[in-house]
Every structure is written in C-alpha cells, then in structure tokens.
Amino acid sequence: MSQLNTREGKKSDCSSLYELVKEAAQTNKIPVDPNLTPEGLEEIGFGPSPGFYSIVAEKDHSLVGYALYYYTYSTWEGRSVCMEDLFVTGTENHNDVATAMWKKLVEVALAADCGRCNITALQDKKEMLNFYECHKAINLTKSEAWHFFRMNQDSMAEFVKGSKVPEGITIREATPSDCIGIRKQIQDLADYEKMPEGPQIDAEVLKTDGFGKQVFYKACVAEEEGEMVGYTLYFFTFNWEGRGVYMEDLYVSPSHRSRGIGMALWRKVIRDGMALQGIRCDFAVLDWNLPSIEFYKSKGAADMTELRGFLFYRMRKEEMEEFVKK
Ligand SMILES: CC(C)(COP(=O)(O)OP(=O)(O)OC[C@H]1O[C@@H](n2cnc3c(N)ncnc32)[C@H](O)[C@@H]1OP(=O)(O)O)[C@@H](O)C(=O)NCCC(=O)NCCS
CATH class of the missing domain: 3.40.630.30 (Gcn5-related N-acetyltransferase (GNAT))
Known part of the structure; x- marks a missing residue:
C-alpha cells in the first residue's frame, strides 16, 4: 500500500496546490478569487513576509490534500495560528488524511510557540464540526458567545x-x-x-x-x-x-x-x-x-x-500538546 506523507508546503507545490484549492472551492461552492493563479500563490505564500503557509499530504508523489494556515495573534495568549482550510481530495480516506495534516500543522505551530489553533467553521457543516470536536477543539461561539x-x-x-x-x-x-x-x-x-x-x-x-x-x-x-x-x-x-x-x-x-x-x-x-x-x-x-x-x-x-452560521472553534495549547502525542 502506498505511504501517506505529510510535510510543509513548498513553492514548487503551488501548481498542484492551486488545483486542490479549485476542487475545494467547487466542493464548498465558494468562488476562488478570479485573479488567483499558481504564480499568485507562490508570490503570496513564499515572498519575504508570507501571507499563508501550508501543510500538504502526499501519496505516490501526488498531493491528495492540504491545510492552509497563517500566524495570528491573541492579546491574551500571544502567538497563535489559524487553520483557514483543511481539504482532502475526493478519493481519499478523508478523516485519516485530514487528521495527519492537522497534526503536522499543530506540530509546526507549537514549535513556533503558538498557544492556540483557531478555526472558523460553518454551522451547517456538521461532519466538519464533529471532526473538530472529536479532536477536542472547542466551539467558542457556544461556550463564550463570540460572534464573527x-x-x-x-x-x-x-x-x-x-x-x-x-x-x-x-x-x-x-x-x-x-x-x-x-x-x-x-x-x-x-x-x-x-x-x-x-x-x-x-x-x-x-x-x-x-x-x-x-x-x-x-x-x-x-x-x-x-x-x-x-x-x-x-x-x-x-x-x-x-x-x-x-x-x-x-x-x-x-x-x-x-x-x-x-x-x-x-x-x-x-x-x-x-x-x-x-x-x-x-x-x-x-x-x-x-x-x-x-x-x-x-x-x-x-x-x-x-447571517451565515460562522462559528469560532479553538484548540487550546493543552489539547494541541495532547494531539501531537497521539
Ligand atoms: C467600540 C469603541 C471602540 C468605539 O469607539 P468610540 O471612539 O467611542 O467610537 P467613535 O466615537 O469613533 O464612533 C463614532 C461613530 O460610531 C457611532 N456609534 C458609536 N457607538 C454607537 C452605538 N452604541 N450605537 C450606534 N452607533 C454608535 C456614532 O454614532 C458615530 O457615528 P457618526 O460619526 O456617523 O455619528 C469604544 O466604544 C470601546 O472601546 N468600547 C469598549 C470596548 C469594545 O467593546 N471594543 C470592541 C470590542 S469587539
């Protein structure tokens, strides 16, 4: 059976990443910025102050999923990370690949001294909400009444x-x-x-x-x-x-x-x-x-x-540390 490998995204991944981004957009029925191109991703993600970072999942030398993230900041706890996107292509075992990528992302975030992993979720995407919750991310909109x-x-x-x-x-x-x-x-x-x-x-x-x-x-x-x-x-x-x-x-x-x-x-x-x-x-x-x-x-x-059911989810430092140990 072919081996799944997760790693940080590289500039040379941008063409394949772009294809996955388009597939994710189609699946989620959200339009991609018409001006976004593979070259644009290279420029934004790999310039002197990157606008995003990525984790990719690779199998047989092809990308089968990606997580997109950027660094954020909490005036309470300092450095944090926001997982903006987590996507696995149609034919894969979604939960396993998504978990592996999220785990890699959390490893990278902890190494950068981040104390939170934030996620914006949509109320009607129940499967994703269950997935986040099963990995101990908390729904802050529910527990603390934060609105987006x-x-x-x-x-x-x-x-x-x-x-x-x-x-x-x-x-x-x-x-x-x-x-x-x-x-x-x-x-x-x-x-x-x-x-x-x-x-x-x-x-x-x-x-x-x-x-x-x-x-x-x-x-x-x-x-x-x-x-x-x-x-x-x-x-x-x-x-x-x-x-x-x-x-x-x-x-x-x-x-x-x-x-x-x-x-x-x-x-x-x-x-x-x-x-x-x-x-x-x-x-x-x-x-x-x-x-x-x-x-x-x-x-x-x-x-x-x-208006649209946006929810704040967060994995706290304690849960991040537990997650990478599993
Ligand atoms: C929210 C906050 C930053 C606003 O700052 P501020 O300096 O008082 O606001 P401004 O004076 O710039 O606001 C002026 C404009 O907002 C409108 N406005 C301010 N408060 C309003 C209110 N309660 N309802 C409706 N309009 C309001 C004013 O009418 C004015 O608009 P106008 O110039 O068109 O008449 C300030 O009240 C604050 O620090 N609140 C406590 C902390 C907080 O809640 N921060 C936000 C956390 S998410």
Missing part, C-alpha cells in the same frame, strides 16, 4: 472615504516603547469584557512578537497630549477568496469615547488591509456587547454568525 463580524469590500471602500481624525488626537503606528501602555489597555478591554483573568502575556512578549525578527501583529495607538487613549491590534489573513485583515482588538478609554477615535483607529486598520489588496475586515464581538455591535453595524459590518 465582517466588513466586506464595498463597505470598506465607503468607510475609508471619511478621513476625520478628532481634533487633538494623533493616530500612529505603535513602537516598542508603546508596549507597556498597550498592555495596560489590553487589561482594560479584558475587564470591560468581564474576563479580567484573560490576558496572560506581558509587555516584553508584546515587544518581541510585534517588533522582533518575525512580526506577528501590527498595532496603532491614539494619543492626546502624549497620553494613550486607544489602540488597535490586527494582522493579515488569506483564503482563496482573497486577502483580508483581522482586527483582534479595538479599544478607546471610556472618557474619550464618542469623539470619533474608534472610527479613526478602525479606518487605519482597513486602509492597511486595502493596501495589501484585502477584501474583508473580520473581527469577533461578544453577543452581549450591544453598544459595540451597534457601532460596527452602523458602519456596514455584518454579523456573519447570525
């Missing part, structure tokens, strides 16, 4: 037409010396979200991960007279529909709200996403956080959990 929000390309274009930054406020990219202030605001946001024990990382970790050899996130701060009054932290995403930006945190100090600072920070995130040809801006909101939900909806973002 998305601003699409048209709303992004409309939103960035505005350019107003409130008087006296400076919006600028964060520098390493902002990490202490950002860490404090991360705590303020966690307190607001009623999860004060959430943030585990310190300012030093933020410094290494945002400004070290490999950059895991971008951050911007809002300042008034030298005082930090808000921040946003974000990173870039990729799937076969196109590139995107994920806003992990957006926070404005209570005494500075309703002046347009939140919008100015969010606009900066979207502009950075659009500069990379991003076509969506995603983020998570707790279902009870109605003022923020109203704020996001009023600017054209949609609750994809409500």
Whole structure:
C-alpha cells in the first residue's frame, strides 16, 4: 500500500496546490478569487513576509490534500495560528488524511510557540464540526458567545472615504516603547469584557512578537497630549477568496469615547488591509456587547454568525500538546 506523507508546503507545490484549492472551492461552492493563479500563490505564500503557509499530504508523489494556515495573534495568549482550510481530495480516506495534516500543522505551530489553533467553521457543516470536536477543539461561539463580524469590500471602500481624525488626537503606528501602555489597555478591554483573568502575556512578549525578527501583529495607538487613549491590534489573513485583515482588538478609554477615535483607529486598520489588496475586515464581538455591535453595524459590518452560521472553534495549547502525542 502506498505511504501517506505529510510535510510543509513548498513553492514548487503551488501548481498542484492551486488545483486542490479549485476542487475545494467547487466542493464548498465558494468562488476562488478570479485573479488567483499558481504564480499568485507562490508570490503570496513564499515572498519575504508570507501571507499563508501550508501543510500538504502526499501519496505516490501526488498531493491528495492540504491545510492552509497563517500566524495570528491573541492579546491574551500571544502567538497563535489559524487553520483557514483543511481539504482532502475526493478519493481519499478523508478523516485519516485530514487528521495527519492537522497534526503536522499543530506540530509546526507549537514549535513556533503558538498557544492556540483557531478555526472558523460553518454551522451547517456538521461532519466538519464533529471532526473538530472529536479532536477536542472547542466551539467558542457556544461556550463564550463570540460572534464573527465582517466588513466586506464595498463597505470598506465607503468607510475609508471619511478621513476625520478628532481634533487633538494623533493616530500612529505603535513602537516598542508603546508596549507597556498597550498592555495596560489590553487589561482594560479584558475587564470591560468581564474576563479580567484573560490576558496572560506581558509587555516584553508584546515587544518581541510585534517588533522582533518575525512580526506577528501590527498595532496603532491614539494619543492626546502624549497620553494613550486607544489602540488597535490586527494582522493579515488569506483564503482563496482573497486577502483580508483581522482586527483582534479595538479599544478607546471610556472618557474619550464618542469623539470619533474608534472610527479613526478602525479606518487605519482597513486602509492597511486595502493596501495589501484585502477584501474583508473580520473581527469577533461578544453577543452581549450591544453598544459595540451597534457601532460596527452602523458602519456596514455584518454579523456573519447570525447571517451565515460562522462559528469560532479553538484548540487550546493543552489539547494541541495532547494531539501531537497521539
Ligand atoms: C467600540 C469603541 C471602540 C468605539 O469607539 P468610540 O471612539 O467611542 O467610537 P467613535 O466615537 O469613533 O464612533 C463614532 C461613530 O460610531 C457611532 N456609534 C458609536 N457607538 C454607537 C452605538 N452604541 N450605537 C450606534 N452607533 C454608535 C456614532 O454614532 C458615530 O457615528 P457618526 O460619526 O456617523 O455619528 C469604544 O466604544 C470601546 O472601546 N468600547 C469598549 C470596548 C469594545 O467593546 N471594543 C470592541 C470590542 S469587539
């Protein structure tokens, strides 16, 4: 019987990967970005700051499946990974091949010091949900009430037409010396979200991960007279529909709200996403956080959990470590 081999994807895999991506898109009835080509995959995935990484499953020198992932960042637990896609071609034993690829991905993620493996799942894909759950991934939409929000390309274009930054406020990219202030605001946001024990990382970790050899996130701060009054932290995403930006945190100090600072920070995130040809801006909101939900909806973002059944799944570090041992 031929042997199944899983390994990290290489630039020379891009033609075969592209064929699998097209098959996955057809199976899931989701259109592939018409501008995406094998060469495009090479450029995005194997350039100086890769937009995605892959794990491939190989049998008889042919690719029979792939997992697509990218690094993300949690302001609570630091480096994380998002498994965007897990696909096995028609003729294979799906669960075995998918498990082998996921396991390889988790091995790579643990070696990069990631403490979470995130997955976005669809409510009506019951088989996939069972598969994730049987490997101990948790449905966070169910357990913590996180909803998936998305601003699409048209709303992004409309939103960035505005350019107003409130008087006296400076919006600028964060520098390493902002990490202490950002860490404090991360705590303020966690307190607001009623999860004060959430943030585990310190300012030093933020410094290494945002400004070290490999950059895991971008951050911007809002300042008034030298005082930090808000921040946003974000990173870039990729799937076969196109590139995107994920806003992990957006926070404005209570005494500075309703002046347009939140919008100015969010606009900066979207502009950075659009500069990379991003076509969506995603983020998570707790279902009870109605003022923020109203704020996001009023600017054209949609609750994809409500509309399309998007769910957040997560394998935590403990389960990741158990998974690779099996
Ligand atoms: C959400 C948050 C970042 C918004 O920041 P902000 O600086 O207060 O918001 P802005 O002043 O930029 O918002 C201004 C715009 O949003 C609208 N808006 C703000 N709050 C709103 C609400 N509750 N309902 C409807 N619209 C709202 C305003 O009407 C205004 O629009 P306009 O200029 O067209 O009139 C801020 O309230 C916050 O930090 N909240 C707590 C933390 C949080 O929930 N963060 C998001 C986690 S997912």
